[in-house]
Amino acid sequence: MTEEAREYDIVVVGGGGAGLMAAYAAAMNGASVIVLEKGAELGGTTALSVGTLTATGTRLQREADITDNADAHFEDMAKIAGSRAERDNLKLRRLLVDNACETVDILEKLGIVFTGPLPEPPHRVPRMHAIIPHSKGFIRQLEKAARNKHAVMRTGANAQRLITEDGRVTGVELAGGERIMVRRAVILASGDFSAADHAYKSKYMTGPLLDIAGVNPLSTGDGQRMGEAVGGEVINGDLAWGPEIRFLAPPRLSIISKLPTWRGLAKLILLAMKILPGAVMRPFLLGFVTTFLAPSHSLFDKGAILVNSSGDRFCDERDRPQDHIGSQEGKVAWIIFGAEVADQFRSYPNFISTAPGVGYADLTDYEKTRPDVVHKAANVEALAESIGVPSNALAGSVDAFHASRTAGDDRAAMMKPPFYALGPVQSWIVFSEGGLKVDENLRVLHRDGGPIPGLYAAGSAGQGGVLLEGHGHHLGWAFTSGRLAGANAVRDGV
Numbered sequence: 001m002t003e004e005a006r007e008y009d010i011v012v013v014g015g016g017g018a019g020l021m022a023a024y025a026a027a028m029n030g031a032s033v034i035v036l037e038k039g040a041e042l043g044g045t046t047a048l049s050v051g052t053l054t055a056t057g058t059r060l061q062r063e064a065d066i067t068d069n070a071d072a073h074f075e076d077m078a079k080i081a082g083s084r085a086e087r088d089n090l091k092l093r094r095l096l097v098d099n100a101c102e103t104v105d106i107l108e109k110l111g112i113v114f115t116g117p118l119p120e121p122p123h124r125v126p127r128m129h130a131i132i133p134h135s136k137g138f139i140r141q142l143e144k145a146a147r148n149k150h151a152v153m154r155t156g157a158n159a160q161r162l163i164t165e166d167g168r169v170t171g172v173e174l175a176g177g178e179r180i181m182v183r184r185a186v187i188l189a190s191g192d193f194s195a196a197d198h199a200y201k202s203k204y205m206t207g208p209l210l211d212i213a214g215v216n217p218l219s220t221g222d223g224q225r226m227g228e229a230v231g232g233e234v235i236n237g238d239l240a241w242g243p244e245i246r247f248l249a250p251p252r253l254s255i256i257s258k259l260p261t262w263r264g265l266a267k268l269i270l271l272a273m274k275i276l277p278g279a280v281m282r283p284f285l286l287g288f289v290t291t292f293l294a295p296s297h298s299l300f301d302k303g304a305i306l307v308n309s310s311g312d313r314f315c316d317e318r319d320r321p322q323d324h325i326g327s328q329e330g331k332v333a334w335i336i337f338g339a340e341v342a343d344q345f346r347s348y349p350n351f352i353s354t355a356p357g358v359g360y361a362d363l364t365d366y367e368k369t370r371p372d373v374v375h376k377a378a379n380v381e382a383l384a385e386s387i388g389v390p391s392n393a394l395a396g397s398v399d400a401f402h403a404s405r406t407a408g409d410d411r412a413a414m415m416k417p418p419f420y421a422l423g424p425v426q427s428w429i430v431f432s433e434g435g436l437k438v439d440e441n442l443r444v445l446h447r448d449g450g451p452i453p454g455l456y457a458a459g460s461a462g463q464g465g466v467l468l469e470g471h472g473h474h475l476g477w478a479f480t481s482g483r484l485a486g487a488n489a490v491r492d493g494v
């Protein structure tokens, strides 16, 4: 199939983890495939992720002598979902736990290197696999593998509408009107709707979620909309990971994070992690962090305050501050504290954020690897100048905080220099959970019942009501559902 062809066996909408895995699986099964990606490059939220993937029975679990199985994983996922568990789609949860191991095997065969498995209670045993060196490795290796099987990748291709004939999906129309026709099936793998406009979000969401941005601005729910327009429906549209306070991603990628994701280099890093002292490896591993990290709320429990760009406090920091940042000017805030808090956050069990590779990053780690979000000054006035807020307002906020502390308050006062500001921070929807209703074959279901001929969905666009709480299940779902959708669409999508 040449790049000019306008008809393919399989059209995949979205070049993130689910879409690239679907393209690879479909091409492996002999189909001609095109991936349509609206961004300037492939990657999606998958490339922004921390890169953990939770699975059982993997090579790494076996090498660590961990006895585990999919049934145990299935049960533990209910524990993580807690009170929401009754909303789960158990058939899709089953599909995930039964197939995630093969997904990890395939990713490893394609050259992706994992470390782990890492513990994450209430999982009864360690199951979390973390990519080395970083999540762009998923994209690079999957793209390479799919291209090797002649899948065509087209970036800047914004799919807008599904073309149907007698109720069957026969193609995709791009913004600008170009049509790409399909012989077997379209697979919607266009991510979540955390960055959709207010009107679309308010179909499903309420409250502070409506006023805050999604981490990935391209996650505008296009697949959900296109699926709905041909009779599909969105399940669990009200659920999202967020609002969550996060630092902005680093303004410039570090040299380390630009290192290639070759298997050989990844293995070398893995070896170095095993043999070199932590103090040597920490700055190196943190240099890979290209993503938005979430500051620990224990900073607020210990005495840090939040101020907006006017230098004013705007909420009780210990009562869901994440719900209030979206309504501040510029939707940004800074975390302010003195040496009393700073000294506590230089070693575990206190930490500024979790971080890939090292587990937990403390204030010293941030000073070394994220100087763009650490401001330090000898007095409150100089700190105000450093972050660009009015100094009298910031001083007033600190005084008001002291006045509000009650006897026996656990929070430290802010008297001792140096003074710190971490930020700016923003409140984000990290991702939304609402995806098209699908069956166990990843076929999109019509709201009146039965599959829509010629239409599959995977990843966040095809989340189908499965709850993916905890860490590593979203990527697990993206790659597993993409893989199965790609293979099923070739087998059955006629």
Ligand SMILES: Cc1cc2nc3c(=O)[nH]c(=O)nc-3n(C[C@H](O)[C@H](O)[C@H](O)COP(=O)(O)OP(=O)(O)OC[C@H]3O[C@@H](n4cnc5c(N)ncnc54)[C@H](O)[C@@H]3O)c2cc1C
Binding pocket: 013, 014, 015, 016, 017, 018, 019, 036, 037, 038, 039, 042, 043, 044, 045, 046, 047, 048, 049, 050, 051, 052, 053, 157, 158, 159, 160, 189, 190, 191, 192, 215, 216, 218, 219, 220, 221, 222, 223, 291, 292, 430, 431, 458, 459, 460, 461, 471, 472, 473, 474, 475, 476, 478
């Ligand atoms: C900061 C962060 C950290 C995370 N860390 C983890 C983690 O460690 N482990 C984990 O399990 N999960 C993690 N997640 C969640 C996980 O990354 C996502 O759930 C997963 O990557 C979704 O994959 P996807 O392929 O469905 O979507 P995406 O990776 O977002 O891919 C969708 C693609 O479709 C494209 N697209 C959208 N609309 C169109 C259109 N109209 N036409 C063409 N293309 C379109 C988008 O540009 C995008 O490239 C994290 C998320 C974030 C934001």
